[in-house]
Amino acid sequence: MTAKDYVKAIGAQLHEKDGNQTEFLQAVDEFLSTVTPFLEKHPEYEANNLLALLTEPERLLQFRVPWQDDEGQWQVNRGYRIQFNSALGPYKGGLRFHPSVNLSILKFLAFEQIFKNSLTGLPIGGGKGGSDFDPKGKSDGEIMRFCQSFMTELAKHIGPNLDVPAGDIGVGGREIGYLFGQYKRLRQYDAGILTGKPVDFWGSLGRTEATGYGAVYFVNHLLAYNKDSFDGKHVLVSGSGNVAIYAIEKLQQLGAKAISCSDSTGVIIDEAGIDLELLKEIKEVKRERLTAYKEARPEATYVEGSLWDQAVAADIAMPCATQNEINLAQAKELVKNGVKIVAEGANMPATLDAAEYFIAQGVHYCPGKAANAGGVAVSALEMSQNSQRLTWTKEEVDQRLDDIMKNIYETCRDTALEYGAENNYMLGANIAGFAKVANAMLQQGLV
Ligand code: GLU
Numbered sequence: 001m002t003a004k005d006y007v008k009a010i011g012a013q014l015h016e017k018d019g020n021q022t023e024f025l026q027a028v029d030e031f032l033s034t035v036t037p038f039l040e041k042h043p044e045y046e047a048n049n050l051l052a053l054l055t056e057p058e059r060l061l062q063f064r065v066p067w068q069d070d071e072g073q074w075q076v077n078r079g080y081r082i083q084f085n086s087a088l089g090p091y092k093g094g095l096r097f098h099p100s101v102n103l104s105i106l107k108f109l110a111f112e113q114i115f116k117n118s119l120t121g122l123p124i125g126g127g128k129g130g131s132d133f134d135p136k137g138k139s140d141g142e143i144m145r146f147c148q149s150f151m152t153e154l155a156k157h158i159g160p161n162l163d164v165p166a167g168d169i170g171v172g173g174r175e176i177g178y179l180f181g182q183y184k185r186l187r188q189y190d191a192g193i194l195t196g197k198p199v200d201f202w203g204s205l206g207r208t209e210a211t212g213y214g215a216v217y218f219v220n221h222l223l224a225y226n227k228d229s230f231d232g233k234h235v236l237v238s239g240s241g242n243v244a245i246y247a248i249e250k251l252q253q254l255g256a257k258a259i260s261c262s263d264s265t266g267v268i269i270d271e272a273g274i275d276l277e278l279l280k281e282i283k284e285v286k287r288e289r290l291t292a293y294k295e296a297r298p299e300a301t302y303v304e305g306s307l308w309d310q311a312v313a314a315d316i317a318m319p320c321a322t323q324n325e326i327n328l329a330q331a332k333e334l335v336k337n338g339v340k341i342v343a344e345g346a347n348m349p350a351t352l353d354a355a356e357y358f359i360a361q362g363v364h365y366c367p368g369k370a371a372n373a374g375g376v377a378v379s380a381l382e383m384s385q386n387s388q389r390l391t392w393t394k395e396e397v398d399q400r401l402d403d404i405m406k407n408i409y410e411t412c413r414d415t416a417l418e419y420g421a422e423n424n425y426m427l428g429a430n431i432a433g434f435a436k437v438a439n440a441m442l443q444q445g446l447v
Pocket of ligand 1: 168375
């Protein structure tokens with residue numbers, strides 16, 4: 001079979017088997033759309049049917065999470081952990097608590113995580129987990145009881161050399177703290193079972209900022225290579241979680257103007273530049289909606305709906321909210337409005353046709369698995385510090401993060417060039433991420 005036919009056959013098989021897992025199939029299709037030239041160069045992967053192995057999770061756990069709400073009612077949610085690939089190290093990836101969570105979404109996230117983690121150059125495999133639990137509007141006590149119940153089952157399946165979860169949407173320091181406390185109660189004190197821990201107990205300095213900072217560092221290296229800088233650039237940022245907040249912070253530090261943020265109901269456009277202290281107060285301290293930003297800063301604009309439906313002139317777009325937030329029509333609008341760089345702080349925020357449109361238009365499209373790898377990279381640095389029983393300074397962590405992001409940018413750029421697809425960082429990220437995993441799988445005799 002030619003490499004092209006092999007890739008097609010694998011895609012067709014998965015569509016047949018997992019036809020209802022739309023997000024997972026989207027992530028696989030995106031990956032498969034780029035790997036044919038690599039397989040042509042390396043027939044050993046097809047000879048060992050490696051793509052079939054790679055697209056099948058090693059292990060997939062689903063469990064019941066019962067918890068009691070403040071009224072004393074029993075509630076039940078679904079919990080999951082997907083241990084997708086352990087060729088490069090223990091499964092590593094976040095936990096997402098959001099009502100949209102299902103098997104398809106977690107499989108897409110775990111699949112992406114394999115290549116993202118590979119690109120960091122650090123010894124971590126790929127996994128993801130979470131629950132359809134909605135933290136919005138829940139009391140601290142409810143969050144705690146839910147986390148304790150979730151960990152009561154999860155504790156059986158994780159460990160520093162097995163699987164090391166962290167945060168994602170809906171899971172931050174508070175939730176990691178409760179999850180950690182429950183693990184300790186069930187087993188023993190073991191810092192290495194989770195990352196994203198609060199800095200008071202074994203967390204890494206700089207982890208909260210890492211995904212947002214890292215995405216901005218990625219773009220900074222891209223700009224520098226093209227003899228350009230952030231100076232005076234207008235940047236559209238979506239989301240208002242820790243990725244968006246710290247992307248905005250680093251953008252401001254590097255001289256750019258971040259002019260937007262959003263949550264699930266609406267968008268703030270603040271042409272004077274986002275007031276970061278106000279945003280942090282609203283989101284990190286008070287846990288309020290963005291309407292509170294408008295109330296405190298009447299000169300800003302608040303509109304309901306998606307940021308990507310607002311026609312705002314900008315140089316750079318950084319989607320930092322969630323999957324599939326930018327479709328083809330919105331991608332066209334962004335290009336029309338002057339956007340030359342799209343860097344994904346979220347996972348798979350652009351649909352495949354939107355991503356392909358950006359690339360075809362010569363936009364520097366930086367896919368999430370490369371641009372947002374800074375979060376998991378600093379998680380891996382947290383694991384190193386925990387093993388050493390040492391804490392590195394914030395400056396040391398930040399310098400390593402910048403070095404890692406530079407390396408990922410250069411790897412994506414150079415791999416794309418090597419395959420005759422200059423500036424196609426999607427292809428570069430997929431092939432470079434895959435090459436390491438595939439080699440490890442072959443060397444470990446998994447086929
Ligand atoms: N959830 C983050 C991601 O999408 C971080 C995972 C981790 O730190 O393990 O990469």
